[in-house]
Amino acid sequence: MPQNARESAVPMLMVTRITAMRFTRNAPMLAMGKCFSAMLYAGQGSIRYTRSLTRIPVRTSSRSYEVLVERGLLRSASALLRELVPSHAKAFLVSSPPILRLWGTSLTESFSDAGVSLEVLEMTDGETSKRLSAVEKLAGKMVSLGADRRSVVIAFGGGVVGDVAGFLASIFMRGIPVIQIPTTLVAQVDSAIGGKTGVNLVSGKNLMGTFHQPLAVLADPEVLSTLPDREYRSGLFEAMKYGVIRNPQIFDLMETHREALLRRDGELLERLIVECVQVKADVVSADEREGGERRILNFGHTIGHALESATKYKHFLHGEAVGWGMVAATLIGEGLKITDPGAAQRIIAMVLAYGSLPVVQVDGKRILTLLQSDKKTMGGVPHFILPTAIGKVDVVNTVSGRAVIEAAEEISQLSKAR
Amino acid sequence: MPQNARESAVPMLMVTRITAMRFTRNAPMLAMGKCFSAMLYAGQGSIRYTRSLTRIPVRTSSRSYEVLVERGLLRSASALLRELVPSHAKAFLVSSPPILRLWGTSLTESFSDAGVSLEVLEMTDGETSKRLSAVEKLAGKMVSLGADRRSVVIAFGGGVVGDVAGFLASIFMRGIPVIQIPTTLVAQVDSAIGGKTGVNLVSGKNLMGTFHQPLAVLADPEVLSTLPDREYRSGLFEAMKYGVIRNPQIFDLMETHREALLRRDGELLERLIVECVQVKADVVSADEREGGERRILNFGHTIGHALESATKYKHFLHGEAVGWGMVAATLIGEGLKITDPGAAQRIIAMVLAYGSLPVVQVDGKRILTLLQSDKKTMGGVPHFILPTAIGKVDVVNTVSGRAVIEAAEEISQLSKAR
Numbered sequence: 050m051p052q053n054a055r056e057s058a059v060p061m062l063m064v065t066r067i068t069a070m071r072f073t074r075n076a077p078m079l080a081m082g083k084c085f086s087a088m089l090y091a092g093q094g095s096i097r098y099t100r101s102l103t104r105i106p107v108r109t110s111s112r113s114y115e116v117l118v119e120r121g122l123l124r125s126a127s128a129l130l131r132e133l134v135p136s137h138a139k140a141f142l143v144s145s146p147p148i149l150r151l152w153g154t155s156l157t158e159s160f161s162d163a164g165v166s167l168e169v170l171e172m173t174d175g176e177t178s179k180r181l182s183a184v185e186k187l188a189g190k191m192v193s194l195g196a197d198r199r200s201v202v203i204a205f206g207g208g209v210v211g212d213v214a215g216f217l218a219s220i221f222m223r224g225i226p227v228i229q230i231p232t233t234l235v236a237q238v239d240s241a242i243g244g245k246t247g248v249n250l251v252s253g254k255n256l257m258g259t260f261h262q263p264l265a266v267l268a269d270p271e272v273l274s275t276l277p278d279r280e281y282r283s284g285l286f287e288a289m290k291y292g293v294i295r296n297p298q299i300f301d302l303m304e305t306h307r308e309a310l311l312r313r314d315g316e317l318l319e320r321l322i323v324e325c326v327q328v329k330a331d332v333v334s335a336d337e338r339e340g341g342e343r344r345i346l347n348f349g350h351t352i353g354h355a356l357e358s359a360t361k362y363k364h365f366l367h368g369e370a371v372g373w374g375m376v377a378a379t380l381i382g383e384g385l386k387i388t389d390p391g392a393a394q395r396i397i398a399m400v401l402a403y404g405s406l407p408v409v410q411v412d413g414k415r416i417l418t419l420l421q422s423d424k425k426t427m428g429g430v431p432h433f434i435l436p437t438a439i440g441k442v443d444v445v446n447t448v449s450g451r452a453v454i455e456a457a458e459e460i461s462q463l464s465k466a467r
Numbered sequence: 468m469p470q471n472a473r474e475s476a477v478p479m480l481m482v483t484r485i486t487a488m489r490f491t492r493n494a495p496m497l498a499m500g501k502c503f504s505a506m507l508y509a510g511q512g513s514i515r516y517t518r519s520l521t522r523i524p525v526r527t528s529s530r531s532y533e534v535l536v537e538r539g540l541l542r543s544a545s546a547l548l549r550e551l552v553p554s555h556a557k558a559f560l561v562s563s564p565p566i567l568r569l570w571g572t573s574l575t576e577s578f579s580d581a582g583v584s585l586e587v588l589e590m591t592d593g594e595t596s597k598r599l600s601a602v603e604k605l606a607g608k609m610v611s612l613g614a615d616r617r618s619v620v621i622a623f624g625g626g627v628v629g630d631v632a633g634f635l636a637s638i639f640m641r642g643i644p645v646i647q648i649p650t651t652l653v654a655q656v657d658s659a660i661g662g663k664t665g666v667n668l669v670s671g672k673n674l675m676g677t678f679h680q681p682l683a684v685l686a687d688p689e690v691l692s693t694l695p696d697r698e699y700r701s702g703l704f705e706a707m708k709y710g711v712i713r714n715p716q717i718f719d720l721m722e723t724h725r726e727a728l729l730r731r732d733g734e735l736l737e738r739l740i741v742e743c744v745q746v747k748a749d750v751v752s753a754d755e756r757e758g759g760e761r762r763i764l765n766f767g768h769t770i771g772h773a774l775e776s777a778t779k780y781k782h783f784l785h786g787e788a789v790g791w792g793m794v795a796a797t798l799i800g801e802g803l804k805i806t807d808p809g810a811a812q813r814i815i816a817m818v819l820a821y822g823s824l825p826v827v828q829v830d831g832k833r834i835l836t837l838l839q840s841d842k843k844t845m846g847g848v849p850h851f852i853l854p855t856a857i858g859k860v861d862v863v864n865t866v867s868g869r870a871v872i873e874a875a876e877e878i879s880q881l882s883k884a885r
Binding site: 181182184185188189192193216219220221222223224245247250251252253255256257258259260 | 599602606663675
């Protein structure tokens with residue numbers, strides 16, 4: 050068994066797993082139960098996963114759908130795909146060459162087993178590809194391959210592919226469905242869920258986009274096995290965020306099982322993903338358009354975005370910037386006596402323990418200036434999401450410029466001391 | 468008085484006019500009543516219009532709003548604008564140089580009176596400007612001028628400006644509001660209402676777009692006074708369409724008052740616009756996304772689009788192609804014994820009476836091929852909207868290829884015989 054004694058001491062997670070069954074589109078979605086049912090290992094050999102599927106419902110005014118999590122799901126998705134893609138509809142898989150090389154066959158075989166007609170469209174990954182011109186090129190290819198209003202887009206990749214392909218689907222012939230199949234940890238626990246799509250302008254990130262909820266999100270934790278280490282760690286900071294803003298059990302899990310998670314232990318990783326998805330699904334279901342509760346997802350992102358922007362998105366991966374952003378927000382919260390000191394210590398220690406984070410060489414004043422031009426800055430007042438305890442945050446709009454500058458200087462020093 | 472005896476014999480229209488009052492955003496929308504209230508002329512001099520506003524509600528699941536029609540509305544819109552644009556929000560007016568030259572001052576003065584901060588963004592009019600690159604350019608300008616999520620786009624122009632600016636608003640920072648202020652007859656009675664936005668791909672028209680309902684539509688019939696004659700006539704064919712699909716009174720009005728409408732009699736034109744808007748508003752309210760009833764708006768458009776496409780959008784104005792499309796659909800309907808012969812005769816005579824329509828030099832077989840690649844062709848079967856009587860249409864998907872070819876040849880001959 051892969052679990053050691055310490056790991057089995059982790060508190061029971063709020064998850065129900067059900068055995069794989071034919072997925073029927075109109076079946077009522079299962080509520081999440083309270084126990085983590087026993088797993089059936091096929092043996093001590095290579096097939097370790099349990100062939101059971103976790104379904105997490107997302108309910109928004111524009112669409113209700115499920116996030117489906119299972120190790121090996123890419124290869125075993127044919128029944129799901131058959132139900133999700135209407136018969137006679139063509140599917141257009143948008144992906145990047147590296148993902149296709151590593152995982153393309155697994156997924157395309159599932160499409161083939163499902164009897165769904167599939168066309169593969171390649172796009173270059175990376176922020177520089179998140180442009181309207183990429184969307185236009187993909188749309189042109191779709192038309193030439195006979196796409197119509199009943200076609201379905203499959204977004205198969207990380208955050209960039211998900212954002213671009215989701216946006217493409219949302220505007221192609223005024224909107225066709227998209228299925229998100231995320232292949233990075235950040236995308237599986239965050240960006241593929243909730244319907245945000247977008248591309249960049251020269252003047253800023255994600256300045257053009259839509260809300261376009263997917264038909265479904267299929268997350269296979271096994272694809273994370275080929276993720277570069279730095280990208281994987283970057284995703285862990287987003288996972289940590291869910292612990293701080295909503296679910297202390299995620300935080301505990303990550304505190305207790307740091308080493309196993311860093312070596313990508315399959316079972317723990319799947320549990321972590323399921324828990325994180327549950328938080329994201331709950332928040333999005335309560336607030337599709339970020340008018341209220343959805344803003345708590347921006348914990349660590351206010352200063353995180355400023356760090357990314359100041360370094361032209363070249364120095365930090367998104368999750369890394371969020372890592373430093375969480376430390377800075379926690380320091381600000383502590384200074385304002387909003388954050389419990391014990392909690393603050395745990396949050397900062399955890400971020401540093403999961404490092405290695407890049408050095409912060411951005412001036413505090415520069416960060417403040419950038420905050421004031423952030424698109425989330427409604428009328429000039431930057432909102433901060435500050436932790437009160439592990440699992441609880443407040444939205445605060447009374448943070449002074451001086452507090453921002455001080456926190457920024459402090460993370461800069463912390464980053465250099467390591 | 469501008470009306471002659473014949474004109475006063477027009478049946479009472481289904482419209483309520485209310486005197487201008489402060490427009491409050493949350494006021495319950497007024498239901499349309501059954502009588503056309505007495506108009507108060509300021510005298511026999513130049514000020515002929517009545518300073519009263521017609522409000523026509525549009526109710527969709529995504530937004531409820533009003534279409535406001537009044538001669539002189541551009542200049543008298545300050546109270547409306549003050550209520551529609553949130554305080555501290557910046558407005559970004561997208562328009563074309565000719566419209567700004569002719570009507571820009573009237574509108575910008577209303578903004579100035581309303582105390583709303585306004586930036587003017589120019590775009591080139593015409594189908595070749597309906598591209599993602601134009602949208603990207605406008606968005607970049609907005610960012611550089613300080614646009615944020617609370618900004619509002621004002622679309623001030625014909626169909627192209629409305630489609631591009633509406634699309635821009637729908638994707639800028641994942642969606643900000645748009646107010647449509649249409650300046651062509653086609654846009655006032657059709658394209659500015661109902662939330663369809665879009666741009667072209669090289670491979671086809673409106674292949675990328677969104678549904679984005681406006682905050683309000685402001686239609687001032689006076690701006691039509693500077694419309695080139697051909698464009699004005701083109702709009703009259705869209706008006707005629709509403710008569711055939713839903714409201715025989717529109718048809719009667721256009722039959723009875725051809726000359727006065729062609730010389731753009733202010734009062735008759737306003738009545739015509741109000742009636743047409745009412746039909747469009749009703750249809751869109753019943754079916755926002757064209758799943759069912761909204762399809763009836765495509766009467767004349769099936770073959771119309773094929774004519775435009777075959778001539779690369781250079782030979783026909785949209786309404787002109789729809790004019791021929793309505794004749795073709797009527798001929799098909801008559802052949803299938805779906806259209807009452809008396810009604811068919813009236814429809815065809817009316818289209819020809821409002822000519823002058825360009826000659827049709829497109830081969831019938833070419834039209835059939837194009838129909839089969841139309842984006843409205845769900846799975847290869849072209850749907851036709853065929854009149855049964857004046858004011859009533861059926862959706863028919865059993866039209867044979869031979870019937871299409873014959874109708875196309877017939878309109879070609881009709882066009883050359885004139």
